[in-house]
Each structure stands twice: as C-alpha cells, then as structure tokens.
Amino acid sequence: MLSKIQAAIIDLDGTMIDTAPDFLVAINRMRADFQLSPLTLELIKTMVGKGSENLIHKVLAVDFDADGIAIHFDEALASYQRHYLVINGEHSQVYPQVMAGLQAMRDMGLRLVCVTNKPLAFALPLMQKKGLSTYFEQVYGGDSFAKKKPHPLPMLEACKALDLSPAQVLAIGDSSNDAIAARAAGCPVLTVPYGYNHGEAVQNIQSDGIVETLLDAARLLSAKNSL
Numbered sequence: 001m002l003s004k005i006q007a008a009i010i011d012l013d014g015t016m017i018d019t020a021p022d023f024l025v026a027i028n029r030m031r032a033d034f035q036l037s038p039l040t041l042e043l044i045k046t047m048v049g050k051g052s053e054n055l056i057h058k059v060l061a062v063d064f065d066a067d068g069i070a071i072h073f074d075e076a077l078a079s080y081q082r083h084y085l086v087i088n089g090e091h092s093q094v095y096p097q098v099m100a101g102l103q104a105m106r107d108m109g110l111r112l113v114c115v116t117n118k119p120l121a122f123a124l125p126l127m128q129k130k131g132l133s134t135y136f137e138q139v140y141g142g143d144s145f146a147k148k149k150p151h152p153l154p155m156l157e158a159c160k161a162l163d164l165s166p167a168q169v170l171a172i173g174d175s176s177n178d179a180i181a182a183r184a185a186g187c188p189v190l191t192v193p194y195g196y197n198h199g200e201a202v203q204n205i206q207s208d209g210i211v212e213t214l215l216d217a218a219r220l221l222s223a224k225n226s227l
Contacts, residue, residue: 001188002224007162011173012116014195016098020045021091026084027059033079036063046199049175051117051142056080089129101214102135115154117142149177155185172217179207190217
C-alpha cells in the first residue's frame with residue numbers, strides 16, 4: 001500500500017506544529033473581552049481540529065446555551081481572529097524531527113502538500129515563521145474549499161492538483177479528521193501519536209499505522225520503496 005507513494009498530504013496543527021499554546025492565548029484573550037474566565041490548555045486541546053468556527057462554538061458552549069452561542073458567535077469569532085493574528089506562532093513549537101522528516105521525504109522525491117483546517121490567513125504566515133513553507137508546493141486551508149476535513153473534498157482537490165491518484169498520495173495527520181478524510185478520498189493514511197485528536201486516543205483512529213515522528217514516516221516509506 002505504501003510502495004507506490006509519489007506525494008504526501010500533511011496536516012499542520014498537532015502534526016507539524018504544537019499550536020495549542022497559541023490557541024490558549026488567543027482564546028483566553030477573546031474570553032477576557034467577554035468577561036469570561038480563562039480555559040485550560042488541556043481543555044482547549046480537546047476542542048481543536050475542525051476549524052475556527054467549530055472551535056469558537058465549543059469555547060462559547062462552556063458558558064452559553066444554544067441561544068447564547070448564536071447571540072455572541074460573530075463577535076467572539078472576530079475577537080478570536082483578531083487576537084490570533086497578533087500572536088500567531090509566538091507560543092507554538094515545531095514538533096521534533098518534523099524538519100528532518102520533511103527533508104527526507106523531499107530527498108526521496110516526494111511532492112509535499114499541506115492540507116489544514118486552519119484558515120489560510122493563519123496557516124501561511126505560521127508556516128513561513130516556522131520555516132516550513134519551502135518544503136511544500138501548495139498549502140490548502142480550511143477556507144480553501146467548500147468543505148473541511150473530515151470531508152474528503154480537500155484531499156481529493158489536493159490529489160487533483162498533484163495530478164496523482166489518491167492511492168499514490170499518503171496522508172499524514174494526528175486526528176480522526178485526517179484519517180476519515182483520507183479514507184473517503186482513497187488515500188492511505190498514517191497517524192502521529194503526539195497531536196490533539198479531540199482528546200481521544202490515537203489508537204482508536206482507523207489508519208494504516210502510527211508513526212512516532214515524520215522522520216519515522218519517511219523511513220517507513222523508504223523501506224517500503226526499497227523492497
């Protein structure tokens with residue numbers, strides 16, 4: 001299954017960068033604007049992964065019922081986005097062996113695309129700041145298409161842009177979003193164990209395997225292609 005891979009679609013938050021500390025700061029600054037108490041990093045990690053709108057909905061649900069969420073949502077989302085743009089990348093860290101893994105994949109001749117549910121206005125400057133941009137020929141955000149992961153559309157569009165069949169494109173991510181989208185698109189998928197996955201165990205994800213780091217993913221692909 002992994003012996004004819006020509007490209008990789010790689011997730012951003014929780015896969016390449018630990019962005020939860022950025023979320024923590026931006027969310028709690030937004031909550032302060034509404035005179036709400038701060039949330040913990042552990043709670044915020046369980047809310048990350050399905051895009052900014054879903055994140056803010058969950059953040060507001062801590063304090064408001066459905067009517068209250070509807071009343072405050074637009075203002076809260078705007079506040080969060082304003083704060084996030086200010087601190088984007090300041091509190092986040094690239095995970096270990098991400099750079100080495102990306103370089104190893106490039107050295108193998110793999111083409112790399114990033115597909116994230118993060119809005120492009122956040123994803124592009126973050127990747128530039130952290131030195132990831134040069135590895136990728138394209139970056140697609142949560143606002144690039146009509147649907148976000150776990151819908152397969154972003155994966156299918158990325159494969160189309162690569163002019164490769166989904167079976168030739170490996171998806172790598174940290175959550176069920178990535179695995180469900182990849183499976184539905186027809187892409188093989190590997191998961192990393194250190195990300196967020198909505199607070200659930202990565203072992204419960206239906207993937208083609210768990211790799212400790214992106215470098216381990218590159219080594220696995222190299223071994224499969226040398227057989």
